[in-house]
Amino acid sequence: MRRVRDLARRAALAAVAAPGSKAVYYGAGPAALWGEPRDHICGGMPDSEGGSVTAGRAMQREWDFIIVGSGFGGSVAGLRLVEKGYRVLMLEKGARFGPDDFARTTWNLRRWLWAPSLGLRGxxxxxxxxxxxxxxxxxxxxxxxxxxxxxQEPQDDAFFTAPSWRHLADWRRELAPHYATARRMLGAAEVPDHTYPDRAVRAVARALGRERDHTPTTVGVFFGEPGETVPDPFFEGEGPDRTGCTHCGGCMVGCRYGAKNTLDRNYLWLAERNGLEIRDFSEVTAVRPRDGGYQVDVREGRRPWPRRPRSYRAARVVLAGGVLGTVPLLLRLRNDPSGLPRLSPQVGEFVRTNSEVLMGVVAPGKEMSEGVAITSILRTGEHSTLEPVRYPSGSGVLRVLQAPHAPGETLARRLAAAARRVLRHPLRTLRAWLVRDWARRTLILLYMSTDDSHLRLRRRRSGTLTTDASSGRAPRASIPEATALGEAIADYVGGYPVSFVMETLAGTPTTAHVLGGCVMGDWPETGVIGPDHQVWNYPGLYVIDGSAVSANPGV
Structure with a gap:
């Protein structure tokens, strides 16, 4: 089967490949998986053993494509495929949200947190x-x-030339046009605010001689007039009405104003109006080769139990459930003789965290929650960046997970460091734990690096998910440069450095950008997918999500 080289390696990494001409599409780029005419697929598909099926049998399938997951990779694929005339079904295990469905604060766990077994479906x-x-x-x-x-686009050459994938393509050149499409489709704009946390980061940058490296972030937000609703400003009136950002800091709880350019307001909005069918509360449990295509087994329903079993068939399947959706599914199916037993042994290997460190600074009396979630970025060195992050006023549920920031390789060293911090600053410690409106007074610092550390994701015999460090050096919960930057910012604002309790007690890092587990390779022994994002040994099965990212971008 011909490779779809221009497809998804760009979509998964840029998360926004957009083929076609302006007369037909909302983007520009080369033909790829979605560039093949519909009759190519319906005219005969290779089966899992390299044979083919007749046009008649292919036409009997319910769908040309099934997409599992509705994040960046799945949304891009969905729009481009329906624009080509394919019948596409998208399966999403979570809910569909409108602006009024999001929680006002993180204390509303039912609307914010995803824990369906507890009745929480945020x-x-x-x-x-x-x-x-x-x-x-x-x-x-x-x-x-x-x-x-x-x-933000990756600037560090270490991402584009990482040993894990540099031999597969000239990534900087290949991805460049798709970053441009990303900015257009997601309504990228420079943040107009300069908030108190930005001034604190700027002061530290100036002391380090890196003031020029501190810049406003580029974000997918419609600024306009705060609170004013206007007709679609992005897609010549074809998109939804938009409301100007109110700078409330609620981006990461869920935008209740319709200002943030989430995928349901661009790619998915346009795709559904072109024929994409999305079914929420539909969790995929298996993908099996059948009659030259694939059968996708699903459990449907809002409640954890009972849930309706159902099966769909398609010529091709795109897995786009993210690292924590796609990788566990493939690990299970590799051990299922009727599933995908010929998957690469690399499934679950090289899971990365973007080498992130999350650190908080609690500063009573300081205003930290105004503005969009992330208003600036500091390039701290050749391979690392730092961003100030905020939650909206009232969203303090994460305070129950805070502990003194205490770097150290062992539990004993971390506990000793925590004890020293408490004893040296007893009043600051007390104020940090008793502060009113934790989110309003807390600045979160997100440090990211291209440093190449990674884990292996695997399933225990019990079926539960775990990790080990057998494939290389494990990510760290604390990095000296990140700690030094956090301490400097804490001193500037008169604040108290904190971390998640898992980092202080267990030395476990926290990341908002888990990557890898289905990395690229030039054959099955080196990667789960090829450079075209097609799964080795399974023609017509693709992985287009963060699990395909084969290096740390550092942003």
């Missing part, structure tokens, strides 16, 4: 693993529902 998920705590999104629109909206 868009924010926390996954606790042995070596990693991952923050991710669930729902129609995936991570775009709760991300900070930042659309």
């Amino acid at each position: 868009p924010f998920r926390m996954t606790f693993l042995r070596h990693l705590t991952a923050l991710s999104g669930v729902g129609v629109g995936g991570g775009s529902l709760i991300y900070g909206g930042v659309l």
Whole structure:
């Protein structure tokens, strides 16, 4: 089967490939998976053993494509495929959200947190693993529902030339036009605010001689007039009405004003009006080769139980459920003789965290919650960046997970560091724990790096998910440069440095950008997918999400 080289390696990494001409599409770029005419697929598809099926049998399938997941990779694929005339079904295990469905604050766990077994069906998920705590999104629109909206391009050559994938393509050249499409489709704009946290970061940057490296972020937000609703300003009136950003800081709880450019307001909005069918509360449990195409088994329903089993068939399947959706599914199917037993042994390997460190600074009396979620970025060195992050006033549920920031390689060293901090600053410690409106007084610092550390994601015999560091150096919960920057900013604002309790007690890093697990390779022994994002040994099965990202972007 011919490679779809221009497809998804760009879509998964730029998260926004957009083929076609302006007369037909809302983007520009080369033909790829969605560039093949519909009759090519319906005229005969290779089966899992390299044979083919007749046009008649292919036409009997319910769908040309099934997309599993509705985040960035799935949304891009969905729009481009329906624009070509394909019948496309998108399956999403989370809910569909409108602006009024989001929680006002993080204390409304039912509307904010994803824990369906507890009756919580919000868009924010926390996954606790042995070596990693991952923050991710669930729902129609995936991570775009709760991300900070930042659309920074990687600048470090270490991302584009990482040994893990540099031999497969000239990535900087290949991705460049698709970053441009990303900015257009997601309504990228420079943040107009200069908030108190930005001034604090600027002061530290000046002291380090890096003031020029501190710049406003580029974000997918419609600024306009705050609170004023206007007709679609992005797609010649074809998109939804938009309301100007109110700078409330609520981007990562869920935008209740319709200002943030989440995927349901661009790619998915346009795709549904071109024929894409989205079914929410539909969790995929299996993907099996059938009659030259694939059968996708699903459990449907809002409640954890009972849930309706159902199966769909398609000529091709795109897996786009993110690292925590796609990788566990493939790990299970690799051990299922009727599933996908010929998957690469690399499934679950090289899971990365973007080498992130999250650190908080609690500063009573200081205003931290005004503005969009992330208003500026500091390039701290050749391979690292720092961003000030905020939650809206009243959203203080994460305070129950805070502990003194205490770097150290062992538990004993971390506990000793925490004790020293408490004893040296007893009043600051007390104020940090008793402060009113924690979110309003707390600045979160997000440090990111292209440093190449990684984990292996695997399933225990019990079926639960875990990690190990057998494939390389594990990500760290604290990095000296990040700690030094956090301490300097804390001194500037008169604040108290804190971390997640998992970092202080267990040495477990927290990341909002978990990547990898289905990395690229030039054959099955080196990667789960090829440079075209097609799964080795399974023609017509693709992975187009963060699990395909094969290096840390550092932004």
